[in-house]
Amino acid sequence: MSWKPLRSLAESESLLTAPGTVHEVETVFVDGRLQRVYKNLWPSLREFWLSAVSQYSDDTYVVYEDQRLTYSQVHARAVRAAGVFRDVFGIKKGDRVGICSRNCPDYLVAFWACHLIGAVSVLVNAWLPQEPLLHCLVNTQCKLVIFDPERADLMHSTIQKIQHTASEPVSFLVFDFKEHNNRVWEGIRSFGDSLNDYRVDGAGVVDTPIVVLPEDNATLIFTSGTTGLPKGVLSTQRQFLTNVYNVLVGGFRASIRRGEDTPKVQRTVPQKGTLVTVPLFHVTGSTSFSMMATMTGMKIILTRKWDVEEAVRYDKVFVLINVARVQQFLRLIKSENVSVAGGVPSMVTDLTLSSLVGHPLEGLLFGGAPAPATLVLRANKAFPTATMIQGYGLTETNSIAVSLAGEDYVARPSSTGRASPVNEIQIVSENKCVPAGVAGEVWLRGPNVMKCYWRDPEATNALITQDGWLKTGDVGYLDEEGFLYIKDRNIIIRGGENVLFKDSVTVENALYDDPRILEAAAVGVPDERLGELVAAIVSIRPEFQGQITEDTLIAHAKTRLPKFAVPVMIIILDTTFERTPSGKILKGELRKIARSHWELRRRGGNGKAGREALANL
Template sequence: GRQLKVWKNEPPSMREFFLHVTKEYKDKTYVVYEEERCSFQEILRSSIKCAASLFAHAGFCLWNDILWVGDRVTICSRNRPAYLAAFWACHLLGAVSVLLDPLLPLEPLKHCLALAKCTLLILDPDRADMIQPIASTLKQTTGISAYLVFNDQTTEFCWAEMDSWTTVCSENGEGSVDILNNDPNVLPDDDAAIFFTSGTTGLPKAVLTSHRACLTAPFNASFLESRTRLRQGEPARLEFSQNSDVQGGILLPRIMCHIGPFASMVRRITCTYRGLKLVITRTWDPLEGQYTFPPYTRLLTICSVAIVIRELADHGLAGYPLESIAFTGATIPRSFFQSVRKAFPQTTVQQVYGMTETTAAVGGFAGRDYEARPESCGFMYPTNDVRIMKDGDNEAVLGEEGEIWVRGPSIMKGYFGDPVATDKVWTKDGWYRTGDLGNLDAQGYLCIKGRIKDIVICGGSNIDAAWVENVLYSVPGISEAALVGIPDELMDELAAALVTVRPEYKGTITEEYLLVKAEELLPKYAVPVMIIVHDGKFERNTSGKILKNKLRIVAQKEWERRKGRL
């Protein structure tokens, strides 16, 4: 019953959106992956074959239970063209795509699968190797009916209890027309996708979004681009020009499951809308990535965190005629902004603000506005509203710091399977409590000041301190554990941990041992850069809380010493 501002010409569903753009751009290149090129029509045909196979393949064990509209299909894979085909196949059927980080260790991955309760799990070979020993158990505990493995025809298929993507998709062709003619009649506010993010317990939460939320992104991006062009005295351009002789592209250096930091999933939809090439990489290596630029692809845009942009500038891309660079995650230091302007003097620089729960960006700015206020993260998009709240439910005065609340059509529907967590962040009148601290100036620009929760922001990724600390506490002999952030120009912060050891374990627990344990139980981005085994006990306040501000100083000095700066 809440009233929200929406884009009136937005497609009603991901299916309708995909069918529109593939008809519009047809034989233009859609995906660039290493030496492989796929057109919009080729990805459409692959998606139709996949959808038809998933819906009607008689010998496929899933089809003892038909895939229904609203069923969840999980994709856990590194980047590849087949990923896009599987993603769009889900939406042709009206299924919910669940995008799972392939770099998660086994335990968090199992947790996510238990939350998602998916019907089908699609894996790349590396993830199939990880899952195969427990495939039968997962079927019993998570509700998975079948597995599909992305594979090529040059290698032997060796995964028991799993089916080959290539075989399943090649065995069905006759039912393809039915996919186009049988509309699942999905509505804008129906479930569309699930993404995962870290919660206060440290384990990922399943963020459920609607079709409207996903499809608001390209319209917001077009608005920002048009506003920026008008501010520079140029004509607005809302869509990709069909008359352009050279088709442009966007580099997506991150795994396509990511919605935060905003780059991959939402940028994928936005650039699909504009008819741009998506330049994807299996893993991010700036030297390897450089090879896919000229003469193969005319890149227009790069959207990523500061560290990736720096790597590109340092490895020969400086001076490349990009139209725009979009920074995601934390705001960048003014000195770094100036170095980017020097490396790419003709490029429009953008900063966007959002998070997984907001289906990526809810605000941002670019061009002259950004250059004047690089410490800010811009203004809200027309569909979104913002409040600064303090002391619970009291709205702060202009310029005063408080918690940022946002509202709009791109906000998540809730944490799937966790109504308690959902109720904690949603207000009764439809505002989402971000947990970010910030303020608004007289012109409506938003400035982020920090986090209410104990989180380290490293390279655009939010590392929940409690999560890492709980992993360290699980090691026998650890008495106290604390995670702190130490400043870093490129990554914003680096995660550093400190521990104290029980007397009977002194001398037996080393930093090297703890780092190995952390690497076993945490995703790569959450592993601390160092773990200090601290002498004595941590200093605490009168309520018993660890004084992390003092530990942060200890960690920063130790990091500087290790880097040879002291």
């Protein structure tokens, strides 16, 4: 598709960042160097939350099953929780509070309680097995850890180990759920009981002066790293909050390019909502959508799992779908007057093949996994009234750094977009910046790039250069107009879940736990529904040749990996891997082998692995 925008890229950028707009920028010294930042960004999450409460006090903030709480009600509970954290558990500015839970209203209560007193919220991936969860909690040295009942079941036997390795006493709480009312775990106290027993007026939490600056620590969110264990991504207040504005850039640019007025962030009547089915411990669930909803006065509709029976009737709902059963989703769209939908390619594919085609959607989002260019064009044809929106980023950039929307996206369906007003992109090959059209590693820079990997300076220095460039590990190129095209990713994304970052060590280490394995390499194979699936290739030690099968290796992997990271196919080679002169495995060649095998299996009807993968949704 070719189109003639009413405004040039330069003119649109000037209007987007003009004085008085949401995206107005300024240049300031941050961490010893000049950076472009958003001028009107809140200095801290504390001030951000207090501003939202003052504007939307009586509006609904969170809905979960039969619970419905307003901004002021959540604030009152968060203030009380902050008082408990401070006065009962001794939490002060800069201390870390771990939240290890599925989505629920008290997750948001605990999050805001942390930031009311300047504590660092540690958002732990609750889907991990016990060993990596224990690593996260021990490594971050939290003074307080809050579980949901499932994680309390999983982790209560490790409490003494956590205490033994901590430099200070650690306290443990558990969120209250109706189905677990009578459960008791030794050493873990009820979150609700702790709040109810607190007799001090919590107003002092807000009235007590506390200075939280933009460069103070704010969050620790986990991803996987080069050791194969989760790494804590430490971000400052500014780094975390920058994405609240970045997530709006794509849609705003599309409107301006069409010749429309620069959009404004304003309250809507009737109130809109955000249906969040992705975990709040992900940057997508926390920074992109929950924080955006908080900024604009939307209600956050949380679900424990994707089940239409859990959805009550709301007004107009903004939906982010991760991995959902499409028929439930279709019923929700039609019954709830949903105007914006999207998610990973599997969901968008389902929509384009459903009876919903032609429904007057206003927006359709792509993200979380590679989106084929053909899908973008097919979706645009199926939903001609919808603005197509694409986002690209990492946990280490607190989600979106690059975005693309509207006619620009449809005209360039293979692109991931242009950098936000405060981000920069450069393409590097052999330690040199290469010109437009030449492929290399994608580097990103901006005020949303993480501060560091927690307690891992070696990994931090390997990822971020001294002048602030983050090496994504993705291969891509820029065109003459600054649009980014990703050609290859050293990251496998299964249904929106980042299986591993930078390399395949997480999956490979699990396979190497079997002493019969000589070499292991994890790669991604394409899948129309989930974007990519995890596959692996192994070679066997000579003394064990012929004694190991694919099924036994997959069964072994299931005992050591989260469900989404278990390979759907493991190829056993009779020879050792080809390597570079420096000894590095030639993963490009292995990826070709895996994709060829995967295609042959699909064509031959041997889709057992694929069917099992889909059955896990």
